[in-house]
Amino acid sequence: MAHDTLAPPKGTPLLDVSGLQTSFDLSKKLSIKAVDGVSFQVHAGETLAIVGESGSGKSVTSLSIMGLLPKDIGRVSAGSIKLEGREITQLSDAEMREIRGKEIGMIFQEPMTSLNPVLTIGQQIAEMVIRHQKLSKAKARARAIEMLELVGIPEPATRVDNYPHEMSGGMRQRAMIAMALACEPRILIADEPTTALDVTIQAQMLELMKDLQDKLGMAIIFITHDLGVVAEVADRVVVMYGAQVVETASVEDIFRNPRMPYTAGLMNSIPRLGSSINKKRLEAIPGTVPALTSLPDGCRFHPRCAHAASICKTNLPELEDAGAGHMIRCMRWRELSLNERQAS
């Protein structure tokens, strides 16, 4: 989570998502694209934040990577996902099971619904390491205790026999992280991991994830809507809107110099600490997030955009490279100057 990465790192990416399209068949006649041509790369040791509101496609992107789309209705309909050069969209369920947990770890928003309530924390971690690392039962239990200690759970040797309901929210989220990291995955996908937590517990979790990344050198894909969290953890940022990537850049660039009007709008609409000294009206983005069943023609953001011109109503802009890895999806990005934020 270093902040000195300006250009995207070189070399083969750990994860290479290219032109990903994920479709959901809502009925025999109606099918929607919840992810529509999304591309990004993640390198070892790097943290990539995917930012977006509900319906932007950020969570479906992560489910597509992990092969966890709902069986009957969801499918990757185009594009590729390569894990260290190996295509994983065509793998069988059994092959995907070998990758999940071992190569790619996952943390979800709600620890209570993602932990099994009838197994102890220790049993759930042990199950993972027995499957992937072929450890004996006794060794697996020792590994579970070691992991609980690593994530800062007090008295790990006792806690290992706790059921999820016997733990507090913060403790459960730690247990989830312990489970996700037990097999030392190369990539950790964290989908809104701190959204349900209080700020004091969120601060503990972000600190913990940073520590573990330094120790284990994994890449993190951090999915969130909280720009404060993004500024704190990310090296690079992907902003999604209406199932597409609308802007991607280094974390410094995206905060100091957002160039797509939606990104700039998000930055201006959050109340920041310090507002009592210098009271200003929030600059809200008008309208609502579009439903995927009724996306507007042209640029998907144009009905809410203060800078929309007539060309924006008819032409869907391509994602264009503005240099230094800064990609923008906007017909007018060359002519607009959007309120550059002061570096402080």
Next chain:
Amino acid sequence: MTIPLLQVENLRKYFPIRGGVLQRVVNNLKAVDGISFDVQAGEVVGLVGESGSGKTTVGRTILRLEDATDGAVRFGGTNVMCLGASDMRAYRKRMQIIFQDPYASLNPREKVRDILVHPLKLHQIGHSSEHEDRAAALLEKVGLSRDHLDRFPHEFSGGQRQRIGIARALAVEPEFIVADEPVSALDVSIQAQVINLLDDLRSDLDLTMLFIAHDLGVVEHICDRVIVMYLGRVMEIASTADLYARPNHPYTQALLSAVPIPEPGKRRNRVILKGDIPSPISPPSGCVFRTRCPIATNDCANITPELKTVGEGQASACIHTT
């Protein structure tokens, strides 16, 4: 100084825990444990704290959606805790609530027209022939239109539903509103719209509000004064400017330092609290915050700190700060 519109005095709310064969009360969950504060007419007071701090219970108890265990809530000088059902009805017209979840707080089978006209009928406001116009005017006030009267809640987005919830609260022209996390269930780009709406309504209608929230950025933006709660007690009360610039209580300091700032590279000296908020069934002795406090000493286990004045309009419950 004028008499405050709302005076909360030593309010307590215990939820009994029953156990054993006879379901006797074996213990109490002390959700609110002796808190006092005033709200002046026209003021917006924020109530912040982590989940489990009792902030929502305070709001619900003031409106008598829960019965208090002890204490008084004076509204315009009258203790509403002692009122009978028919007297209370007159006060319900004067005090309203906006709920957190716009998906759960609107009846899915009622049209918007009925949602807004019901409170008018119940409190016998205006003639029934005027009700439709009043409902339409309310919708316009919250940024919707007359065309929306015949729609059902499921036809609206989250932000629009919250606008309907606000219109419903405003229907009876209340003097005081409890807003319980009114924007936390909304998307980021929609939050700002609703915050701006509340700001406008506040200045147009001269509303007095108790604004319950966990998002400290939102609270700073909208509130004049802030009350910080922890485990059913008040830790600190101050004007918004003082609280954010000079937090006195170690809990307030930790809470503020935990808020992530949307500016990359800007790191503060963060106070990371250990562990979680303790159970309100068996709160720590003395100062309830001492188990997570970075400056706690042995005295903190023995002395229950009182709120003491630490500056103009600023009070803090800590034996170590001045």
